[in-house]
Amino acid sequence: MPSALINVPAKATRGETIEIKTLMSHPMETGYRRTATGELIPRNIITSFACRYNGVEIFRADLYPAIAANPFITFFTVATESGKFDFEWIGDQGFSETASAAITVA
Amino acid sequence: MHKPDHSSRRQFLSLAGGAAVLGAVPVVTLRPAEATPVMLAAAIRNVVGAAVVHTGKVKLDVPPLVENGNTVPMTISVVSPMTADDYVKSIHVFNEKNPQPNIVNFCLGPRAGRAQVATRIRLADSQKIVAIARLSDDTFWSASVDVVVTLAACTEEVI
Amino acid sequence: MRCARAIAVAALLIAAGIAASPLPATEIPPAARRSGFSFMAPGTQAIQNEDTANPGMLWVLDGETLWDNNANPAGKACADCHHDVGASMKGVAARYPAFDPALTRPVNLEQRINLCRTRHQQATPLAYESHDLLALTALVGKQSRGVAIEGGTDPQLEPFVAKGHALFMQRQGQLNLSCSNCHDDNWDKHLAGSAITQGQPTGYPLYRLEWQSLGSLQRRLRSCMIGIRAQPYDYGAPELVQLELYLMSRAQGMPIETPAVRP
Numbered sequence: 001m002p003s004a005l006i007n008v009p010a011k012a013t014r015g016e017t018i019e020i021k022t023l024m025s026h027p028m029e030t031g032y033r034r035t036a037t038g039e040l041i042p043r044n045i046i047t048s049f050a051c052r053y054n055g056v057e058i059f060r061a062d063l064y065p066a067i068a069a070n071p072f073i074t075f076f077t078v079a080t081e082s083g084k085f086d087f088e089w090i091g092d093q094g095f096s097e098t099a100s101a102a103i104t105v106a
Numbered sequence: 107m108h109k110p111d112h113s114s115r116r117q118f119l120s121l122a123g124g125a126a127v128l129g130a131v132p133v134v135t136l137r138p139a140e141a142t143p144v145m146l147a148a149a150i151r152n153v154v155g156a157a158v159v160h161t162g163k164v165k166l167d168v169p170p171l172v173e174n175g176n177t178v179p180m181t182i183s184v185v186s187p188m189t190a191d192d193y194v195k196s197i198h199v200f201n202e203k204n205p206q207p208n209i210v211n212f213c214l215g216p217r218a219g220r221a222q223v224a225t226r227i228r229l230a231d232s233q234k235i236v237a238i239a240r241l242s243d244d245t246f247w248s249a250s251v252d253v254v255v256t257l258a259a260c261t262e263e264v265i
Numbered sequence: 266m267r268c269a270r271a272i273a274v275a276a277l278l279i280a281a282g283i284a285a286s287p288l289p290a291t292e293i294p295p296a297a298r299r300s301g302f303s304f305m306a307p308g309t310q311a312i313q314n315e316d317t318a319n320p321g322m323l324w325v326l327d328g329e330t331l332w333d334n335n336a337n338p339a340g341k342a343c344a345d346c347h348h349d350v351g352a353s354m355k356g357v358a359a360r361y362p363a364f365d366p367a368l369t370r371p372v373n374l375e376q377r378i379n380l381c382r383t384r385h386q387q388a389t390p391l392a393y394e395s396h397d398l399l400a401l402t403a404l405v406g407k408q409s410r411g412v413a414i415e416g417g418t419d420p421q422l423e424p425f426v427a428k429g430h431a432l433f434m435q436r437q438g439q440l441n442l443s444c445s446n447c448h449d450d451n452w453d454k455h456l457a458g459s460a461i462t463q464g465q466p467t468g469y470p471l472y473r474l475e476w477q478s479l480g481s482l483q484r485r486l487r488s489c490m491i492g493i494r495a496q497p498y499d500y501g502a503p504e505l506v507q508l509e510l511y512l513m514s515r516a517q518g519m520p521i522e523t524p525a526v527r528p
Contacts, residue, residue, distance in 0.1 A: 174528040
């Protein structure tokens with residue numbers, strides 16, 4: 001059961017630049033490792049991460065196998081209005097997870 | 107004009123295929139097939155095209171000696187006012203010796219406020235990391251860092 | 266001349282003898298005890314310090330969900346008996362492994378959780394190093410964060426602490442090393458590129474960068490044994506519990522850091 005840890009300030013002033021930190025549980029199997037008997041372990045990674053602020057995409061990342069397990073991604077955005085951040089992780093083998101965080105902008 | 111006959115072409119293709127397979131089959135999982143500086147250059151060209159890549163504006167923060175190559179903290183920041191007219195469109199990170207030259211691409215925009223991103227990456231060996239930022243005026247700026255990666259002292263079996 | 270040679274040979278023999286016999290190494294005095302945290306680079310320390318950046322917390326989150334889960338034959342969740350995890354579990358991990366009267370031997374936290382499952386929830390025990398068992402152990406461990414370790418103070422545990430101490434001092438494996446050789450005698454030196462720490466179990470279960478996953482103290486002990494080319498004890502073996510117990514008594518007074526991050 002994948003969990004996500006999100007760090008978004010609950011409150012901000014209008015126009016303030018805030019930092020958003022996200023951590024998603026995922027093994028990020030590279031596709032280059034082999035089992036003890038020599039079989040290739042198939043690739044299983046998160047391929048993209050996106051953040052929407054009240055419906056508008058403000059940040060996106062394309063991930064490759066070189067991203068460490070349990071991907072940690074931080075970025076900044078300008079707090080413009082109260083509302084919601086929606087986060088989405090999409091990956092191999094149909095992986096699709098979402099999370100959200102509310103913010104009050106005064 | 108001398109045309110190569112079918113048999114030698116087939117021979118060449120099977121040899122090339124064989125070599126590719128040989129190069130990509132390690133017995134130990136610790137060192138899979140390596141990328142090369144040529145792959146790195148090709149990956150950069152994919153993003154940048156024929157444009158010139160300037161050095162500067164980009165700060166690539168990676169520890170010079172990593173604690174463990176499996177999880178290396180990396181922060182990239184780009185000097186930019188991040189206004190509607192002058193902002194960072196995207197940041198692309200590449201490496202030299204992992205099996206693949208790409209690490210991650212970030213898409214930003216004027217709403218970012220600050221062009222700074224951080225994540226944790228995997229590095230297979232001591233190598234060069236390159237970060238390239240694309241600005242709103244479609245110019246490219248880059249920075250690179252040489253990182254030393256050592257293997258853990260003791261190898262372990264899976265659990 | 267013959268005298269001198271005899272003395273030289275004797276000196277060599279004595280030196281070899283010392284190398285082979287189990288010299289009692291000095292235990293690290295309380296003032297000099299250092300957590301593995303202090304041996305890490307600032308970048309790695311930063312990963313541990315922030316709860317929303319620490320991957321170990323992902324397991325704690327899952328543990329919180331499991332704490333309330335009553336999908337077992339008895340229909341009882343941990344919460345039904347223990348209520349709020351923060352209140353009921355505070356300080357618990359700091360005094361484990363603990364003596365179990367029914368089994369008349371110490372059990373570690375993982376075994377205690379499984380005993381609760383079998384005795385009170387009529388559920389099957391969780392496999393060692395399984396995601397669920399790690400999640401529950403991490404959840405319980407985190408409630409002791411900052412609490413000083415008091416392992417092994419129960420008088421009933423004395424013979425088991427002694428057994429653990431003997432295991433700690435015993436040379437083994439193809440490399441013929443004892444835990445003490447590195448972790449009492451050579452901590453703060455380096456083995457290849459890695460710092461040798463004192464081996465204090467302050468943060469288990471912890472997120473090890475090498476594993477890219479959370480893992481228990483027993484996993485780490487088994488890995489070390491494989492590293493010195495010894496046959497590792499099975500998970501849950503009495504030897505591993507005795508070693509855990511000794512390590513906790515050796516770390517008395519040090520604060521728990523669960524879930525820690527280590528390289």
